[in-house]
Amino acid sequence: MDRISLKEDVFPGPKVELHVHLNGCFRHETLFELAKKKNRPISGCAALADLKMRCIVREPKNLSHFLDAYELGYHYFAGDLEAIERLAYEFCEDSKHSNVIYSEVRYSPHRLVGVGFREKYDLQGLLDVTSQVIKGLKRGERDFGVRCKSILSGHSWLPELLSDLIKVCQNFRDDIVGIDLVSQEYSAEAPAVPLLVSLYGEAKRLGFGTTIHAGEASGPTAIQRAVEIYGTQRVGHGYHVVKDKTIYEKCLRDQVHFECCPWSSFLTGAVPFDIDTHPIKQFAMDGANFSINSDDTTITGYTLDGDYSLAHSWGLTQEQMKQTNLNAAKAAFLPEVEKKELIKQLMEAYKQS
Ligand SMILES: [Zn+2]
Numbered sequence: 001m002d003r004i005s006l007k008e009d010v011f012p013g014p015k016v017e018l019h020v021h022l023n024g025c026f027r028h029e030t031l032f033e034l035a036k037k038k039n040r041p042i043s044g045c046a047a048l049a050d051l052k053m054r055c056i057v058r059e060p061k062n063l064s065h066f067l068d069a070y071e072l073g074y075h076y077f078a079g080d081l082e083a084i085e086r087l088a089y090e091f092c093e094d095s096k097h098s099n100v101i102y103s104e105v106r107y108s109p110h111r112l113v114g115v116g117f118r119e120k121y122d123l124q125g126l127l128d129v130t131s132q133v134i135k136g137l138k139r140g141e142r143d144f145g146v147r148c149k150s151i152l153s154g155h156s157w158l159p160e161l162l163s164d165l166i167k168v169c170q171n172f173r174d175d176i177v178g179i180d181l182v183s184q185e186y187s188a189e190a191p192a193v194p195l196l197v198s199l200y201g202e203a204k205r206l207g208f209g210t211t212i213h214a215g216e217a218s219g220p221t222a223i224q225r226a227v228e229i230y231g232t233q234r235v236g237h238g239y240h241v242v243k244d245k246t247i248y249e250k251c252l253r254d255q256v257h258f259e260c261c262p263w264s265s266f267l268t269g270a271v272p273f274d275i276d277t278h279p280i281k282q283f284a285m286d287g288a289n290f291s292i293n294s295d296d297t298t299i300t301g302y303t304l305d306g307d308y309s310l311a312h313s314w315g316l317t318q319e320q321m322k323q324t325n326l327n328a329a330k331a332a333f334l335p336e337v338e339k340k341e342l343i344k345q346l347m348e349a350y351k352q353s
Pocket of ligand 1: 019021213236295
């Protein structure tokens with residue numbers, strides 16, 4: 001797909017975004033500045049343009065290649081409370097440029113603390129970094145009018161860390177709305193992890209929303225497992241569900257919400273560039289419950305508007321793009337009364353456009 005040929009601003013209306021990683025959305029400029037300030041130059045990146053070249057994935061390869069820039073970012077943001085607050089604040093400002101009115105942004109407090117995975121995590125450290133993100137999001141909300149809630153991301157290969165996250169969630173009940181698993185993809189069709197099943201159940205009982213990355217690198221059974229065994233309410237990506245008629249039809253019937261990310265679906269290599277019908281287009285044709293999200297703007301090199309442009313190039317209509325936002329508002333992890341208010345706000349704006 002040619003980066004230049006897409007029409008810009010195809011959907012200027014208000015948007016709801018549900019799948020976006022804070023650590024995949026840092027500004028290249030900010031990282032460049034931090035590296036200078038810390039006197040820790042980024043190898044091979046003497047100029048900002050070099051850093052952009054390094055972070056932005058232009059050709060699809062695989063998910064781990066796509067995640068290289070994450071590691072680079074953690075190297076500079078992790079453990080730096082001031083930089084973490086700034087990261088969250090700038091996220092709000094950038095969301096405003098795409099006319100996002102409500103966002104659920106996800107991050108891993110364990111990675112933001114910045115010690116190795118095998119070291120012992122101190123709960124206070126997790127609370128400290130989370131409170132810095134929330135502080136930045138609140139400052140951003142005040143200045144830019146973008147309402148943001150947090151989703152905490154855990155890793156399926158370290159299930160015990162999820163119990164820390166549930167404790168962190170309980171400490172910030174007004175600001176954290178759900179949990180996520182980012183690495184289910186790596187264990188593709190592996191059996192469910194009993195500890196994760198029980199912790200997902202606990203998070204739900206405590207009133208938190210649940211989502212899981214599945215069906216991006218992994219196949220339809222990973223989606224089935226996420227929904228039926230972990231009991232997740234939403235699925236991150238989910239493209240490969242279309243490969244299994246039975247699982248797909250069940251997801252359609254149950255109105256499982258898929259958090260789709262057009263550009264990253266290509267750049268991670270999850271969906272081939274030359275596919276006749278992208279699964280997101282298929283979702284739109286079949287009336288599936290899905291939303292359009294940016295995932296990682298640092299890495300795709302596009303804002304959320306770019307994802308709408310790509311979806312539009314596949315033939316998604318204005319009405320379908322409006323519908324994806326209404327879907328997102330309905331699937332948001334907000335209390336019912338706040339969800340209704342958000343839906344009303346979107347409908348009023350869309351009626352006038
Ligand atoms: Zn993601």
